[in-house]
Amino acid sequence: MSLREKKKYDTRNRIFEISGRLFKEKGFENTTVDEITKEAGIAKGTFFNYFPTKESLLHYFQEQKEEVIFNILESQMSLNAPAKEKVKNFFILLAEYYEKDKTLLRLLFLEHKRSIIASGQRSAGKQHWHERQQRFICILSDFLKEGVEKGEIKNRIDLKIASETLHAIYFHSLMKWLHSDTDCSFSGDLSARVDLVFEGIGE
Amino acid sequence: MSLREKKKYDTRNRIFEISGRLFKEKGFENTTVDEITKEAGIAKGTFFNYFPTKESLLHYFQEQKEEVIFNILESQMSLNAPAKEKVKNFFILLAEYYEKDKTLLRLLFLEHKRSIIASGQRSAGKQHWHERQQRFICILSDFLKEGVEKGEIKNRIDLKIASETLHAIYFHSLMKWLHSDTDCSFSGDLSARVDLVFEGIGE
DNA sequence: CATAGAATGTGACCGTAGTCACTGATGACC
DNA sequence: GGTCATCAGTGACTACGGTCACATTCTATG
CATH class of the missing domain: 1.10.357.10 (Tetracycline Repressor, domain 2)
Structure with a gap:
């Protein structure tokens, strides 16, 4: 797996894990994409590179x-x-x-x-x-x-x-x-x- | 029915009719509250005086x-x-x-x-x-x-x-x-x- | 008719999902 | 190692639902 592929995989996983936790903690509606991306240390746009919608x-x-x-x-x-x-x-x-x-x-x-x-x-x-x-x-x-x-x-x-x-x-x-x-x-x-x-x- | 009551009734009906038509024409998601209020000749805030949400x-x-x-x-x-x-x-x-x-x-x-x-x-x-x-x-x-x-x-x-x-x-x-x-x-x-x-x- | 106060209207403003033109990192090839 | 095409990252920007402090209109009362 190349560096690029690895990074991609990691980022995706990171979004997945963090959003899962936040959804459980605060509910789906009360969790914003901004929060998820902030916690994941990525820009908002990046989120939408991985998932078309919240x-x-x-x-x-x-x-x-x-x-x-x-x-x-x-x-x-x-x-x-x-x-x-x-x-x-x-x-x-x-x-x-x-x-x-x-x-x-x-x-x-x-x-x-x-x-x-x-x-x-x-x-x-x-x-x-x-x-x-x-x-x-x-x-x-x-x-x-x-x-x-x-x-x-x-x-x-x-x-x-x-x-x-x-x-x-x-x-x-x-x-x-x-x-x-x-x-x-x-x-x-x-x-x-x-x-x-x-x-x-x-x- | 007083003038005030009549106006209220009319406005409500107007919103109702126009939104019904627009929803049928363009679908619910594709119709904005702005469109409805514009067509009804009222301000956006007025809509929400009559209906708590879209x-x-x-x-x-x-x-x-x-x-x-x-x-x-x-x-x-x-x-x-x-x-x-x-x-x-x-x-x-x-x-x-x-x-x-x-x-x-x-x-x-x-x-x-x-x-x-x-x-x-x-x-x-x-x-x-x-x-x-x-x-x-x-x-x-x-x-x-x-x-x-x-x-x-x-x-x-x-x-x-x-x-x-x-x-x-x-x-x-x-x-x-x-x-x-x-x-x-x-x-x-x-x-x-x-x-x-x-x-x-x-x- | 004048006035006060209640009901209704208004639109600038806010928060959030989603976009896009640009930037920067990566790796294939020489 | 140098070069360039490709692909991921970025954040200002847009669109839309919804809010609120203030403006306007109506009506009850003297």
Whole structure:
């Protein structure tokens, strides 16, 4: 690695670390780019050489988190269990991982989401978000498919609709939990909802 | 109405109309407060006498829409029909109303949502949003309760969980539809998902 | 009609995200 | 080692949302 490359790498990392710390300490909105660059000992313009916007930082934090999450998930996915258990397990693993650091997650998730919405129709962030959802839904869909083959799930069910619905429930629980101040259990809430969808409401 | 009151009313309306038009024409982010006030023939400060922030305008647009929606809904709610049909009807009425003006809705909904997220933990916007959701869930819960009494719905179901789940599905469909460019049917999508939840996935 | 005081309007001003034309450091090549 | 093209660094500058002390307009009252 040349000197130039090393410096670049270091600066980027420095911005990343400092902004991460400041965001946690003071919140995203209350941390200015000036503060970050001042603490990093660089000029304001330099910040924008590395990250196109202040919000884009969150995008990278998010990516870092996801790396970890998907590794956890993939290590558990090949378990031999009924489809319903697999789905629950999948959700609970995610939930437990999230429950470890609600504050950070709230920051990453809500601000990141906000930025995607704000940046309008076609943006890299939105694209990435969409892909992430698809990956999520695919995993669920695979579980359900297995379930159909094993006769645990009605075979007249549209797998796309079903896995999307499960995803919707996951998302809803997540949002509810993120917005709640009380410490209601995210994984417990999810579990009840998955049961409901598997059983059905109707008599 | 005194002259003062009339002027106030007029100014407020003027801001409202002009900003609505500009938002539709150029989008929310691309419309500046300066533009709005210039076109309205008032000073910048005056704008903020009427609306605490630029985003708060969206809050009022949203309220205006909701007025109409809840009137439509209430006129249809007392119909005598199976619970499932009532839920579907409820959703479809909403969907059809929304489908009339996707662009405006997308603007109102996404930006409004964004602003709620952005404004952090405790804001009037968030409070109002939360109340709206509760109202929504209550209506669904009433339908389901009736369904239980009429034996159409399993009585071991937790009504809160069930109505929240239906709401989650509604919300998911709405978001999917708002983000899609293709003209997939919002009401059709919802209908399939309600069927799924009533029937259940499991064999 | 005169006047006081309240309601409303005003625009210079502030803080912050983001830009850009210029400067300085780096390394490939001779 | 000297030269020059390239790439990162810089900070004054712009744009925009939002504020505030002061100016203007309206109205209640004698």
